[in-house]
Amino acid sequence: MSDSSTGKPVNLRRRILAGGAAGLTIAGAQFVSRMAFAQTGPIKIGFPTPLTGAFSSEAQDQVRAAELAVKEFNAGGGFNGRKCELLVRDDKLNPGEAATRTLELIEKDKVDLIVGSLSAATQLSINAVCKARKVLFNSISQSDAINEAKDWSFYTFHEALTPHITAGAVARYAFPKFGKKVVYLTADYAYGHEMVRGFQRAGQAFGMQTLADIRHPLGTSDFSSFLPRIQALKPDVLVLCNFGRDLVNAAKQVTDFGLKQNMKVITPVLLYTSRQAGGAEAFEGIIGGTSYYWGLEDRIPTAKAFNDKFRKAYAGAVPSDYGALGYAGIRSVLQAITEARSTNATAVANVMRKMRYDFYKGVQNYRLCDHQSVQSVIVVESKSKAMKDKYDVFNVLSIEAPDEKNLRTCDELGHKVLS
Amino acid sequence: MVEITPQLLMLQLLTGLALGAVYALLAIGLSLIFGMLTVVNFAHGAFFMVGAFLGVYFLTLTGSFWFSLVLTPIAVGAIGLLSERFLVRPLYGRGIDYPLLLTFGLSYVLVEAMRVIFGIDGMPTSTPTELRGVVNVGFGMFPLYRLFLIAATAVIVIALWLFIEKTRYGLIIRAGSRDNEIVRVLGIDISRIWLLVFGLGTAIAGLSGLLAAPTRAVNPEMGIPVLAESFVVTVVGGMGSLVGAVVAGLLVGVVFSMTSLFAPEYAELSIFVLMAVVLLVRPQGLFGKAGLMG
Numbered sequence: 001m002s003d004s005s006t007g008k009p010v011n012l013r014r015r016i017l018a019g020g021a022a023g024l025t026i027a028g029a030q031f032v033s034r035m036a037f038a039q040t041g042p043i044k045i046g047f048p049t050p051l052t053g054a055f056s057s058e059a060q061d062q063v064r065a066a067e068l069a070v071k072e073f074n075a076g077g078g079f080n081g082r083k084c085e086l087l088v089r090d091d092k093l094n095p096g097e098a099a100t101r102t103l104e105l106i107e108k109d110k111v112d113l114i115v116g117s118l119s120a121a122t123q124l125s126i127n128a129v130c131k132a133r134k135v136l137f138n139s140i141s142q143s144d145a146i147n148e149a150k151d152w153s154f155y156t157f158h159e160a161l162t163p164h165i166t167a168g169a170v171a172r173y174a175f176p177k178f179g180k181k182v183v184y185l186t187a188d189y190a191y192g193h194e195m196v197r198g199f200q201r202a203g204q205a206f207g208m209q210t211l212a213d214i215r216h217p218l219g220t221s222d223f224s225s226f227l228p229r230i231q232a233l234k235p236d237v238l239v240l241c242n243f244g245r246d247l248v249n250a251a252k253q254v255t256d257f258g259l260k261q262n263m264k265v266i267t268p269v270l271l272y273t274s275r276q277a278g279g280a281e282a283f284e285g286i287i288g289g290t291s292y293y294w295g296l297e298d299r300i301p302t303a304k305a306f307n308d309k310f311r312k313a314y315a316g317a318v319p320s321d322y323g324a325l326g327y328a329g330i331r332s333v334l335q336a337i338t339e340a341r342s343t344n345a346t347a348v349a350n351v352m353r354k355m356r357y358d359f360y361k362g363v364q365n366y367r368l369c370d371h372q373s374v375q376s377v378i379v380v381e382s383k384s385k386a387m388k389d390k391y392d393v394f395n396v397l398s399i400e401a402p403d404e405k406n407l408r409t410c411d412e413l414g415h416k417v418l419s
Numbered sequence: 420m421v422e423i424t425p426q427l428l429m430l431q432l433l434t435g436l437a438l439g440a441v442y443a444l445l446a447i448g449l450s451l452i453f454g455m456l457t458v459v460n461f462a463h464g465a466f467f468m469v470g471a472f473l474g475v476y477f478l479t480l481t482g483s484f485w486f487s488l489v490l491t492p493i494a495v496g497a498i499g500l501l502s503e504r505f506l507v508r509p510l511y512g513r514g515i516d517y518p519l520l521l522t523f524g525l526s527y528v529l530v531e532a533m534r535v536i537f538g539i540d541g542m543p544t545s546t547p548t549e550l551r552g553v554v555n556v557g558f559g560m561f562p563l564y565r566l567f568l569i570a571a572t573a574v575i576v577i578a579l580w581l582f583i584e585k586t587r588y589g590l591i592i593r594a595g596s597r598d599n600e601i602v603r604v605l606g607i608d609i610s611r612i613w614l615l616v617f618g619l620g621t622a623i624a625g626l627s628g629l630l631a632a633p634t635r636a637v638n639p640e641m642g643i644p645v646l647a648e649s650f651v652v653t654v655v656g657g658m659g660s661l662v663g664a665v666v667a668g669l670l671v672g673v674v675f676s677m678t679s680l681f682a683p684e685y686a687e688l689s690i691f692v693l694m695a696v697v698l699l700v701r702p703q704g705l706f707g708k709a710g711l712m713g
Contacts, residue, residue: 054640057540188684217687221635221644222438225679225686228430228559232422248636256546256562256634258553277636279543 046105053093062326069330098122140325149414167198169377178264179236187242248278283382292324306360369410426558437565439672440572444627445649446664452620454659464646465526470628484547495625503617541638657707
């Protein structure tokens with residue numbers, strides 16, 4: 001790190017000064033910076049995300065959509081003539097790398113705030129860096145831990161869903177329909193465990209019975225040796241609590257072994273990108289949750305508007321779920337800056353806490369105690385027939401409306417109730 | 420807890436054999452190259468991965484799995500031939516770690532090459548239409564494709580055995596792996612044999628990549644875990660032993676599968692425990708000759 005990383009209080013001030021407010025006295029800087037006219041130069045947003053590694057295709061879509069939000073903002077004149085500049089950095093899906101890149105963005109590039117991340121682990125390390133420097137961070141990746149009081153700060157916002165909400169929504173949809181006996185095939189790390197916990201809590205209401213929770217190591221390429229046992233257990237529902245390539249492999253092999261003929265296969269997070277990578281046959285009939293699917297456009301006008309802008313910018317392609325989060329994550333903070341008439345982290349955070357916004361999927365707001373975005377969950381089913389084009393991969397089965405009661409309570413997360 | 424029935428055990432065993440078939444094929448290629456050239460081929464997993472990519476590519480190009488089955492080993496073998504001729508050959512006589520480091524680097528180059536050509540997401544694959552579905556094997560339902568995998572491995576192993584045991588080239592290969600200096604003294608151009616063996620080993624790796632492709636996701640990183648597993652198999656079977664490679668491949672598959680049934684958390688660990696036990700009891704591996712590394 002550069003030697004400037006030592007004196008923290010000075011740096012906070014420097015950051016506010018970023019953009020060359022040269023004539024200001026040091027003493028008055030913090031005060032004056034609240035007034036828009038004192039700030040010049042571009043608004044800089046740091047965007048750490050895993051451009052390389054297992055989630056690179058999702059990450060690149062995040063960047064595409066985030067750039068779209070920035071372009072839109074700049075085309076609209078920016079804020080007081082100040083344009084926005086997006087500084088994308090590769091965190092390589094590594095928490096240490098993510099922390100280093102974030103620190104550089106803050107100390108060296110003097111960004112005004114941070115949006116980004118794509119893994120439960122990297123977002124916690126990015127958050128820790130931002131928290132220590134009182135820099136606003138809007139996370140666009142799933143995590144339960146980031147909302148918990150021990151990791152959270154006033155400057156932490158969570159635009160993405162949490163495993164608890166997503167698993168809950170899928171459970172509430174699927175469990176009453178397909179029977180009471182469940183087997184979980186779970187990736188043995190935080191994400192998998194959080195998902196199983198989410199399903200089991202939501203499942204209590206329906207009297208669900210867990211026959212087995214089979215844990216597999218992260219990065220398993222062949223699940224066949226787990227499958228005869230699952231077959232013999234005769235569950236009504238098989239829940240695949242894994243992600244990315246693990247999910248693709250599991251779905252493929254579950255299909256090959258003919259398990260779908262005897263049980264319903266569901267998964268907490270069914271991503272557009274996973275489905276594209278795994279193919280129609282492997283995912284046929286699998287039900288899962290997602291934060292966004294482009295097919296919402298027939299019923300949600302903002303989704304239509306967002307898709308059209310994305311299509312126009314990227315040769316007809318549609319945005320993925322994580323891509324859409326990149327867009328929403330950037331738009332939220334830019335809107336808050338405009339309303340706050342400031343890039344001061346506290347001022348922006350205060351506006352975000354009160355915001356009700358609809359950028360792409362219907363109305364959302366941040367819960368006051370933990371800044372979790374309260375939003376809808378879309379339950380989709382993968383299809384292999386009657387597809388209009390290569391983008392047409394899911395049927396939307398239900399949209400669970402945004403509701404704070406589907407989140408873990410503030411109390412449970414350890415927050416002293418803030419008004 | 421599920422009731423352990425004989426049917427379930429049999430099914431689990433069969434699953435292990437299908438899994439072991441791919442391990443065995445990989446280990447044969449690795450063992451062949453090591454036995455003959457004393458080159459520890461760290462790019463073996465990468466050749467497997469290239470085989471999967473090219474296999475799927477040829478499949479979409481020709482529309483026939485069977486064409487791809489012929490074209491893929493030829494193409495991957497050709498890459499192997501070029502690698503031996505221009506990269507590995509200059510390093511002979513320099514000690515075992517030189518080619519090891521070189522092939523390690525080569526594996527990165529191959530992974531990057533596939534990322535550049537086919538993209539980072541990999542390619543979606545599906546089971547060839549003729550081999551789709553499940554069949555009743557008497558004690559349960561089993562995917563037809565995995566039965567085909569076992570059969571294909573058997574055919575490849577037998578063909579290879581005939582080649583090595585019954586042909587003139589095979590005789591030279593066997594002689595060369597015992598004492599290559601004597602073979603050279605007898606007037607045989609050993610470097611051509613080495614070229615051929617390297618090509619053959621990589622072709623089999625490519626073929627196993629194609630065979631595995633319909634069962635899993637094809638992506639540039641798919642060869643990395645496979646490399647570790649095939650080293651375990653080679654060590655258990657004995658470095659340089661073809662019989663060892665086949666027996667150990669199937670054994671590792673079955674051990675993995677049976678552990679998954681009773682203690683899924685330890686499945687991955689189990690094959691390394693097996694390796695450790697074999698190394699303690701029989702350091703040269705089940706079918707290996709002692710002192711080959713010296």
